[in-house]
C-alpha cells in the first residue's frame with residue numbers, strides 16, 4: 001500500500017516561552033523566537049503510515065508546504081521510515097487558505113501513485129481542520145475526518161474509526177484510495193533511530209516551486225483562497241484569574257490557605 | 266441577504282444541542298431561517314426544531330439514520346444548488362468537520378471552519394476564528410459568492426428560547442444514487458474505567474506541562490493528600506500517561522467537581538468545554554498568556570514542578 005503523509009511544521013505552542021505577537025502587517029505573527037515542531041496530529045499520521053507500511057508493504061511519501069527550515073520535520077518522518085519527500089516552497093504560497101493549501105498538496109501528488117493519503121486532523125497554529133477534507137474532494141476520493149483507528153480490510157477498503165464528541169467511535173468502511181485526517185492518540189509515535197536519521201540525511205527531498213506545481217498564480221496564496229484571514233487581533237478576555245504572587249513557597253501557601261478556607265482540604 | 270440554511274445534527278437518537286445554537290445564531294443574523302433535518306423517523310426532532318426556524322425541511326430516509334458524510338454531502342449539495350441559500354451553517358463537530366470542506370469544494374463555494382463569531386457586513390458574513398491555540402483571533406473575509414458555508418464551533422452562541430413556529434415540510438430524498446464508497450458500520454462507546462471522574466468532588470488534572478510521566482508520582486501524592494481523583498488533558502492521555510477514561514474535554518468527559526486544579530494545561534477550548542461546571546478552577550501554568558487563566562478563579566504563573574511539592578508541604582502543614 002502506497003501512502004502519502006502530509007506534515008506541517010508549526011510553532012511549539014506547548015512551550016511556555018512561545019509568545020505569539022502579531023506583526024506589523026496584522027496578517028502574520030513574529031516568528032523570530034518560535035521553536036518549531038511537527039504538528040501534533042501529523043506526528044500520529046506519520047506513525048500510522050509507517051505502521052501500515054511495516055504490515056502491508058509499499059512506500060511512504062512525505063509532503064510538506066514550507067520553507068527550507070521545514071526539512072527538519074520532513075527528515076524526521078523520513079528517518080522513521082518514510083521513503084521520499086516533496087516540499088512545496090514558493091513565496092507565492094504565503095497566506096494560502098485551506099483550499100489553496102489543499103490544491104498545492106494535490107499538485108504534489110500528480111506524479112505519485114498512492115492508495116492512501118493521510119493528513120493530521122487539525123494544525124495547532126491555524127486550526128482549520130479542513131485541509132485534508134478539501135484535499136479529498138480535489139482528488140475525487142472519499143475521506144474520513146478524526147480518524148483514530150485504521151484497519152485494512154482488503155486491498156480495496158479500510159475500516160476506520162472516527163472519534164467523535166465524548167470519545168465515541170464511529171466505525172466506517174471506506175474504499176481506497178481515500179484521505180484520512182488523523183486524530184491524535186491512536187498510536188504511539190516512535191522516536192527515530194540513529195540509523196534512521198543517518199539514512200534520512202541521504203534521501204532526496206524534491207522541492208517544487210509554483211512553476212513545478214503546474215498551478216497558476218491565481219490558484220495559490222491569497223489569490224487562490226476563498227476565505228482570507230485579513231487581520232489578527234488580541235482577543236477580548238473576560239475576567240482573568242486572580243493571580244497569586246510570590247515564590248513557589250508563597251504561592252503554594254496562599255493556595256493552601258484558599259483551599260482550606262473553602263473547606264476543600 | 267438570501268436565506269440561511271442550517272444543518273440539524275443528531276446522533277444515536279438524540280438531537281444535538283449545536284442545532285439549536287446554530288438556529289439561534291441564524292436568527293440573530295436576520296433573514297429567513299430554514300433547518301435541514303436529514304434523518305430517519307425524526308418527527309420529534311422536527312417539531313422541536315420548528316420552534317427555532319421559519320421552515321424545517323425534513324428528508325426522511327433510512328440512508329440518514331446514522332451519519333454518513335457522503336450521503337449528507339450528496340443531499341446538501343442538491344439542496345444548496347436548488348435553493349441557493351445565502352449562508353449555510355453547519356456545526357464544527359465530529360460530523361460537521363467531516364463535511365464542510367468537501368461540500369464547499371464540490372460546489373466551489375467559499376467556506377471556513379470553527380467560527381466563534383459570525384456577523385453580516387451587508388450581504389456578506391465576516392467570521393472570527395481563533396489561532397495559535399486560542400492565543401489570538403483572526404478575521405476571515407470571504408471572496409464574493411452567492412452562498413457561503415461556515416462551520417460554527419459548538420457553544421459559540423448559546424441556544425436561545427426559540428419562539429418561532431416554522432412550517433415542517435417533508436421533501437423527497439434528493440439522493441438517488443446508492444452510496445457505496447463509505448459505509449457507516451456501528452458506534453463503539455468509549456471504555457469505562459475504575460474511577461468515574463464525572464462524579465469526582467475534587468480533581469487534580471494534569472496537562473503536557475508535567476513534561477514526563479516520571480513526574481506523575483508527585484501528582485499522585487498531591488491527589489492522595491487531598492482525597493482527589495486524577496484527570497488529564499488529551500495530550501496526557503495521547504502520551505499514554507493516564508488511561509483514556511480520565512480525559513476531560515469535548516472528546517472526553519464533562520466534569521463538575523468542587524475543585525478543578527489544572528496543572529500544566531494550556532486551556533484549549535476542547536479542554537475547557539469539559540470543565541465549565543466546576544465550582545472552583547485553579548490553574549498553575551508557567552505561561553502568563555495561557556488561555557486557562559481566562560477560565561480559572563485563581564492562578565499561579567510558575568513552574569508546576571516547583572509549586573506542586575511546595576503545595577504538598579503546605580497542605581500537610583494546614584492539616585497539622
Ligand SMILES: Cc1cc2nc3c(=O)[nH]c(=O)nc-3n(C[C@H](O)[C@H](O)[C@H](O)COP(=O)(O)OP(=O)(O)OC[C@H]3O[C@@H](n4cnc5c(N)ncnc54)[C@H](O)[C@@H]3O)c2cc1C
Nearest residue numbers: 014016472473474498499514515516517529531551552569
Ligand atoms: C476534535 C478534537 C477534540 C479534542 N478533545 C480534547 C479533549 O477532550 N480534551 C483535551 O484536553 N483536549 C482535547 N483536544 C486537544 C486540544 O486541542 C489540546 O491540544 C489539548 O487540550 C492540549 O493539552 P495540554 O493543555 O495538556 O497541552 P499543551 O497545549 O501543550 O499545553 C501545555 C501547557 O503546559 C504549560 N507548561 C509547560 N511546562 C510547564 C511547567 N513546567 N509548569 C507549568 N506549566 C507548564 C505550557 O505553558 C502550556 O500552557 C481535542 C482536539 C481536537 C482536534
Ligand SMILES: Nc1ncnc2c1ncn2[C@@H]1O[C@H](COP(=O)(O)O)[C@@H](O)[C@H]1O
Nearest residue numbers: 006007065119120122123128129130131
Ligand atoms: N503547510 C502544510 N504542509 C503540509 N501539510 C499541511 C500543511 N498545512 C496543512 N497541512 C495538513 O493538513 C492538516 C490539517 O490542517 P488544517 O486544516 O490547517 O488544520 C495538517 O495536520 C497537515 O497534515
